[in-house]
Amino acid sequence: MAIASCFFCVPTPNTSISESNLKWPLLASSPRLSSSSFAGVISAKSVSFHRRVPISPVFSASIDNGGSDNNNNGGGGGGDDGGKNDGNGDGGEDRDRNRNEAMILLAESGTGLDTLPKDLAAAIESGRIPGSVITRFLELQRSAVMRWLMQFAGFRERLLADDLFLAKLAMECGVGVFTKTAAEYERRRENFFNELEVVCADVAMAIIADFMLVYLPAPTVSLRPPLALTAGGISKFFHNCPENAFQIAISGTSYTLLQRLGAIARNGAKLFAVGTTSSLVGTAVTNAFIKAKGAVDQSSEGELETVPIVSTSVAYGVYMAVSSNLRYQVLAGVIEQRLLEPMLHQHKLALSAMCFAVRTGNTFLGSLLWVDYARLIGIQKSH
Structure with a gap:
């Protein structure tokens, strides 16, 4: 509500x-x-x-x-x-x-x-x-x-739409690595170094995904002309949807409830592709690291297990399409645009500080949820 x-x-x-x-x-x-x-024209009336x-x-x-x-x-x-x-x-x-x-x-x-x-x-x-x-x-x-x-x-x-967009992008990417690592340690504690390969995979995925998590759900001023809907025009429907389901429509523009729901579905599909791709890169880097470690330390070769690439990648794509998608749309469209900016729009420094705090907390929460989710579905195991 x-x-x-x-x-x-x-x-x-x-x-x-x-x-x-x-x-x-x-x-x-x-x-x-x-x-x-x-x-x-305007000089005659002294506008x-x-x-x-x-x-x-x-x-x-x-x-x-x-x-x-x-x-x-x-x-x-x-x-x-x-x-x-x-x-x-x-x-x-x-x-x-x-x-x-x-x-x-x-x-x-x-x-x-x-x-x-x-x-x-x-x-x-x-x-x-x-x-x-x-x-x-x-x-x-x-x-x-x-x-x-x-x-x-x-x-x-x-x-x-947002003159602090670049600042928020820098905030997210800048603190992403630190908060992801801190959250991994919070969940793994004494097993942190034993599960270092998995930690590296999660951080690598975060670096690739953080940019898109800010970019895609960000409110926009839509400069694209609306397209008339026809029967079966699914692509035209999504073309007319806003980038953020909760963003405020500018004067002269409006969005239906169906279009706002369409924004969630469209961004979810994009983030699924981003999450799956970034996870493929992250798990590939992790497996390469595991093999290199096994080659150097022969005694630990039997203890190291490679990360399943396909299942991990798909799971991370689903996680971003659902959890990350909803969290970042609410963050950008509700908390920042509808709550913080109206109160602090004349105090840019305070607004930036509040956005930094909220985004840092959201990133840390997302890391915790990912570890729990990965263990719940069985693609990561605690030692």
């Missing part, structure tokens, strides 16, 4: 653009309006947008009473968003407002649509992203590193 309630309690953006200062018909009919021509748009409330509440997202634009209820948008929102007023906010910001910064990435420009023209996303994009462009990362669509969608 606590997780479900997060769908209904979300922050709303605080933007204030006076409608009297905007030439709505002209803006709506100019999908490829350049910054120079747009500057002439002012000098107040900084808050970065944190990029996402807005767009949820109906039926448990799925809706833009409250007078359409039908339930989870079909009025039957217009295939679950991705079609709120005309929201999209007009988003488009005008974005064009004003681009005009003030002297940035033209033709200089933006194609997916971002298309999202602006269709009104699928609010002005606060454009503000964040312009700020990220000031950094050479961020500007380079923004060339990649996956990083662009995640950085626009």
Whole structure:
């Protein structure tokens, strides 16, 4: 119930653009309006947008009473968003407002649509992203590193949704090896060195998997245009699903309950592939280490057992698809985006510290659960 309630309690953006200062018909009919021509339009009315748009409330509440997202634009209820948008929102007023906010910001910064990435420009023209996303994009462009990362669509969608995404990625990968090793020792204690080969396999799997565990469930600003669903269009359905099942939909976009469940299934399939692959690498490294140790120490050759590659790899893939998938989606979409960021968005240092503490605890918990799970199904044995 606590997780479900997060769908209904979300922050709303605080933007204030006076409608009297905007030439709505002209803006709506100019999908490829350049910054120079747009500057002439707004100068006559002296539009002012000098107040900084808050970065944190990029996402807005767009949820109906039926448990799925809706833009409250007078359409039908339930989870079909009025039957217009295939679950991705079609709120005309929201999209007009988003488009005008974005064009004003681009005009003030002297940035033209033709200089933006194609997916971002298309999202602006269709009104699928609010002005606060454009503000964040312009700020990220000031950094050479961020500007380079923004060339990649996956990083662009995640950085626009969360300016601490790279910090969280560094946290997870940086503490991953330490917490995994500490958790292995906690579970094995006096048998830690006797089971060192298995420990090495677990740590190797963690190094490969940690990156994807942060990357895949991270909330995103979806710049991909929604696809119309047709009979049997499973791939189109998953295309329209959010990256994180619990993320807050931005203004002008919404997700149905079915699409949010689809996000869990899609990420679970991806993490199963990542877990199985990383385990294949980890167990192969472990077996090579065992054989090398046996060749050097002839007396211990009979005591060392190689790790079963196939069963271990499949088991780890299942573990990541279920346990890791759910834990990291709740962590990123509920704890961080819905709880911590609204409270601490003006205190980035405190927010980073809280995210570090929560992610460290989650990584340690995951290591403990993996050892118990591996022993429960019999792919690892205690000495």
